[in-house]
Amino acid sequence: MGLMKKFGLFFIFLLFSVLFASAEEGFVDILDLSKECGADIRADYWKGIYELKKGRTIVRFAEGCPWYLLNMNELITGLDSRVTDDGRFEIDSASAEEVKAFFAANSSVFGGIRYIVLDPGHGGKDPGAIGYFTEGGVKKTLREKDVVLSTALETAKLLKARYPDKEVLLTRGDDRYLKLEERTEIANSVELADNESMIFVSLHANASFNTAAKGFEVWYLPPEYRRNNLVDPDTVGGVDSDVIPILNTMLEEEYTIESVILGEKLLTSLDAQVGDISVNRGPKEESWFVVRNAHMPSVLIELGFVTNREEASLLSSTSYLKKLGKGIYNGIVDFINDFEQTGRTSD
Numbered sequence: 001m002g003l004m005k006k007f008g009l010f011f012i013f014l015l016f017s018v019l020f021a022s023a024e025e026g027f028v029d030i031l032d033l034s035k036e037c038g039a040d041i042r043a044d045y046w047k048g049i050y051e052l053k054k055g056r057t058i059v060r061f062a063e064g065c066p067w068y069l070l071n072m073n074e075l076i077t078g079l080d081s082r083v084t085d086d087g088r089f090e091i092d093s094a095s096a097e098e099v100k101a102f103f104a105a106n107s108s109v110f111g112g113i114r115y116i117v118l119d120p121g122h123g124g125k126d127p128g129a130i131g132y133f134t135e136g137g138v139k140k141t142l143r144e145k146d147v148v149l150s151t152a153l154e155t156a157k158l159l160k161a162r163y164p165d166k167e168v169l170l171t172r173g174d175d176r177y178l179k180l181e182e183r184t185e186i187a188n189s190v191e192l193a194d195n196e197s198m199i200f201v202s203l204h205a206n207a208s209f210n211t212a213a214k215g216f217e218v219w220y221l222p223p224e225y226r227r228n229n230l231v232d233p234d235t236v237g238g239v240d241s242d243v244i245p246i247l248n249t250m251l252e253e254e255y256t257i258e259s260v261i262l263g264e265k266l267l268t269s270l271d272a273q274v275g276d277i278s279v280n281r282g283p284k285e286e287s288w289f290v291v292r293n294a295h296m297p298s299v300l301i302e303l304g305f306v307t308n309r310e311e312a313s314l315l316s317s318t319s320y321l322k323k324l325g326k327g328i329y330n331g332i333v334d335f336i337n338d339f340e341q342t343g344r345t346s347d
Helices: 002-025 030-037 095-105 144-163 181-190 241-274 309-315 318-340
Strands: 026-027 040-044 049-054 057-062 065-071 072-076 081-083 088-092 111-122 128-133 139-142 168-170 195-205 215-219 280-285 300-305
Touching: 026 030, 026 095, 030 040, 030 049, 030 088, 030 095, 049 081, 049 095, 065 095, 072 195, 088 144, 095 318, 111 144, 128 144, 128 309, 139 144, 144 300, 144 318, 168 181, 181 195, 195 241, 195 318, 215 241, 241 280, 241 300, 241 318, 300 309, 309 318
Parallel strands: 111 168, 111 195, 195 300, 215 280
Antiparallel strands: 026 088, 040 049, 049 057, 057 065, 065 072, 081 088, 128 139, 215 300
């Protein structure tokens, strides 16, 4: 009996070992999966969101959610995930195989950034900020709407020459008035094909009671801000309504990250063009209407202060506006290069 008991205990131990090993083998560490896919990994541990990214192919997971997102537009259900005691995020092996297959199939198939939307602020009956300066003994007036339109047209010309395969859209190409909601609606109404993306850049000029204030700056949404209705419930059929806000947050997270990166590149390239004669005031955070209502990576650029007489004189100069246009162009090109991993350089 003693021998049988020992064999019985050994058998039970062996059975539990097999079951335990099978359970462990049934899950894949997200870090190991990223290496197998050749993808970069980003994790927001506070929000419990994990992302694998290779080129323009993106897979995103959220702790406790029985689904994951492919390229931010296709929802795959049936995911089993867990966070281990030592903090590792793991997904079931079947989903891991699906993710690897997705990366393999999409590694060279993506549309990249298809549309670039430039939004010159104000226009028509709305002149925007107004400044005054003296040139050759003559007092002159500078209107924001004219500064931003000229700069946007210069930027658009350079982008169209560089990217004949992309669509460069202007919310206005002349001196016309548009409501704020009309500007973002132009961008939001664009229908993107699978794996295609777009960016939104709004151009403005600054004003201040402090006439010594000068320089350029780039604004984007604060990370804690959340756009509403990014996810259309009709496109994710069969998903519980209480899951939609989580999907919305995941998509917003992507827009926020890309907006910050775009803003940084624009600041760097503007600094390279005009930093010797203007001031780089750095990145700013604010929930501007045109930025918070654009359902895509979006930033707002303040080109300079029309209320600073010296800078107003610069902003009235065609050659200076061309430099600003070139700076914005180079920043967008650098962003697209990273976004699409093309390896091309800016001018």
